[in-house]
Amino acid sequence: GAGVSQTPSNKVTEKGKYVELRCDPISGHTALYWYRQSLGQGPEFLIYFQGTGAADDSGLPNDRFFAVRPEGSVSTLKIQRTERGDSAVYLCASSPSWPSGRNEQYFGPGTRLTVT
Amino acid sequence: GENVEQHPSTLSVQEGDSAVIKCTYSDSASNYFPWYKQELGKRPQLIIDIRSNVGEKKDQRIAVTLNKTAKHFSLHITETQPEDSAVYFCAASYGGTSYGKLTFGQGTILTVHP
Numbered sequence: 001g002a003g004v005s006q007t008p009s010n011k012v013t014e015k016g017k018y019v020e021l022r023c024d025p026i027s028g029h030t031a032l033y034w035y036r037q038s039l040g041q042g043p044e045f046l047i048y049f050q051g052t053g054a055a056d057d058s059g060l061p062n063d064r065f066f067a068v069r070p071e072g073s074v075s076t077l078k079i080q081r082t083e084r085g086d087s088a089v090y091l092c093a094s095s096p097s098w099p100s101g102r103n104e105q106y107f108g109p110g111t112r113l114t115v116t
Numbered sequence: 117g118e119n120v121e122q123h124p125s126t127l128s129v130q131e132g133d134s135a136v137i138k139c140t141y142s143d144s145a146s147n148y149f150p151w152y153k154q155e156l157g158k159r160p161q162l163i164i165d166i167r168s169n170v171g172e173k174k175d176q177r178i179a180v181t182l183n184k185t186a187k188h189f190s191l192h193i194t195e196t197q198p199e200d201s202a203v204y205f206c207a208a209s210y211g212g213t214s215y216g217k218l219t220f221g222q223g224t225i226l227t228v229h230p
Contacts, residue, residue, distance in 0.1 A: 004159075031216075033217070033218075035218075040223070041222065041223070042122075042205045042207075042220030042221055042222055042223050043160065043205075043218070043220050044220070045217050045218065045219070048217055056217060059217075091159070091160070095216065103148060103209070103216035104150060104162055104165055105150070105162070105216065105218060106162065107152075107159040107160045107161075107162075108159060109158070109159045110159060
C-alpha cells in the first residue's frame with residue numbers, strides 16, 4: 001500500500017514568512033509523529049498525535065511552531081515568523097498504534113525547508 | 117529524558133566483511149529499539165527492531181542484540197554488500213501504551229568498498 005507522503009518536498013522561504021508542511025500518514029495508522037533532522041544528525045522529536053489530539057508536544061522548540069490533525073489523518077505542521085535556524089528536513093512518521101499496540105514507525109520522505 | 121549514544125560515527129569495511137554498530141541508552145524504562153537505514157536524500161527506512169523481552173533478533177544478514185542490564189544494543193551486518201552503504205541510526209523509546217517517541221543516536225556512516 002501507499003507509504004507516508006509529505007508535501008512539498010522542498011520549500012524555500014524568506015525569513016519572517018509563514019509556512020505549512022503537510023503529512024499524509026499510512027491509512028489506518030492512528031499515531032503520527034513529526035521530527036526535524038538537521039544535516040549530519042539523527043531526527044529529533046517535535047510532536048506526537050494519537051488520533052486528533054496532540055498527546056505530546058514537548059519537542060516543539062518554541063511557540064512559533066504548531067501542528068494540527070483535525071480529522072485524525074492528515075497533519076499540518078505550521079511555522080510562523082520563520083528564522084534561518086529553522087532550516088532542516090522535517091520528517092513525518094506514522095505508526096499502527098491502537099488497537100494493535102504496534103509502535104513501529106514508518107517515515108515519509110520529508111520536506112526540506114530552507115529559510116533565506 | 118532518554119539519551120542515546122551511537123558509535124562509531126564512521127565505519128569502512130570491505131565487501132563481504134561484517135559490520136557492527138553499537139548504541140547505549142540511558143532510560144531503563146525504554147523497551148523498544150529500532151534501527152533505521154538512511155540513504156542520501158532519502159527517508160529513514162526501518163530495517164530491524166527489537167523489544168526488551170527479547171535478547172536477539174535476526175533477519176537474513178542483519179541481526180540486533182540487546183543487553184538490558186548494560187543498557188546497550190548492537191546492529192550486526194554480515195556479508196556486507198556495496199548497497200549496504202548508508203547512514204544507520206539506532207533509536208530507543210518507551211512504548212508503554214502504544215506510544216513510542218523515538219530518541220535517535222547520532223548516526224553511523226557505513227561505507228562498503230567493493
